[in-house]
Amino acid sequence: MPGYPRTGACLAAICAAFLLLGASPARADLRMCNTTSSRVGVAIGYRDAQGWTTEGWWNISPRGCETLLRGTLAARYYYVHAVDYDKGGEWTGKSVMCVRNKEFTIRGIEDCLARGYDRAGFFEVDTGEQKSWTIQLTDTTGGAPPPPRP
Numbered sequence: 001m002p003g004y005p006r007t008g009a010c011l012a013a014i015c016a017a018f019l020l021l022g023a024s025p026a027r028a029d030l031r032m033c034n035t036t037s038s039r040v041g042v043a044i045g046y047r048d049a050q051g052w053t054t055e056g057w058w059n060i061s062p063r064g065c066e067t068l069l070r071g072t073l074a075a076r077y078y079y080v081h082a083v084d085y086d087k088g089g090e091w092t093g094k095s096v097m098c099v100r101n102k103e104f105t106i107r108g109i110e111d112c113l114a115r116g117y118d119r120a121g122f123f124e125v126d127t128g129e130q131k132s133w134t135i136q137l138t139d140t141t142g143g144a145p146p147p148p149r150p
Contacts, residue, residue, distance in 0.1 A: 028132040030069040030078060034060040036139040038086035044068050045079035045097040045109070045122050052109040054097045054122075056081075065134070072131045079122035082137055091137065093123030 034040050043056025046069075058066045081099065082091040098112035099120045112119045127133040 028072040029067045030073055030127075030132075031065055031067050031134040032058065032060060032080070032137060033065040033134055034137045035063060036084070036137060037062045038084045038139070040137060041083045041085060042066075042068070042137075043081045043099050043104075043120070043122075045081075045095070046075050046077075048074050051107065052097070054079075054099060054104070054106045054109065056099060056104055057102075059085075060137075073127055073133060076127055076129045078125045078127065078133075078135075080125055080135060080137075081120045081122045084139070087139075090120075091123060092121035095122045095124060096120070097122050 030044070032042055039062060040060050041057040042060060043054060043058075045052065045054040047053075055068075058068060060066050079093070079095050079097060080091065081093075081097070084090065096112075096119050097109045098106045098115070098117040100106070100117050104117075106117060108115075125133070125135055
């Protein structure tokens with residue numbers, strides 16, 4: 001059977017091609033991992049080509065992770081505000097942006113109260129211009145989570 005070895009090689013090449021086609025490239029996303037023992041709510045802020053945007057809320061289970069933004073990161077700096085649903089407390093910062101109590105996407109960070117939104121402090125995350133970044137949300141034992149350190 002002289003054709004058999006070539007058929008086997010051809011079949012192997014076809015299988016390899018399907019494996020390569022099925023392989024997906026590495027994703028570039030902004031992710032948040034909650035390393036605490038509490039459920040947390042997360043809002044983010046960022047600047048894109050249209051200006052400032054804040055979005056929320058992602059609910060992240062204890063020791064869980066969520067993708068906040070999909071695709072290659074468009075900014076170096078992102079801003080985070082998080083609430084501990086179980087123990088109370090917040091992760092806040094000096095950058096004040098607009099939020100609301102239910103799911104939201106808000107354009108602009110000015111005149112929050114006049115536009116019917118609440119204001120909240122967000123801490124800055126420097127991604128170092130990486131294409132993908134994961135933020136680790138942590139707490140200390142014996143109390144509400146501390147604000148992140150700059």
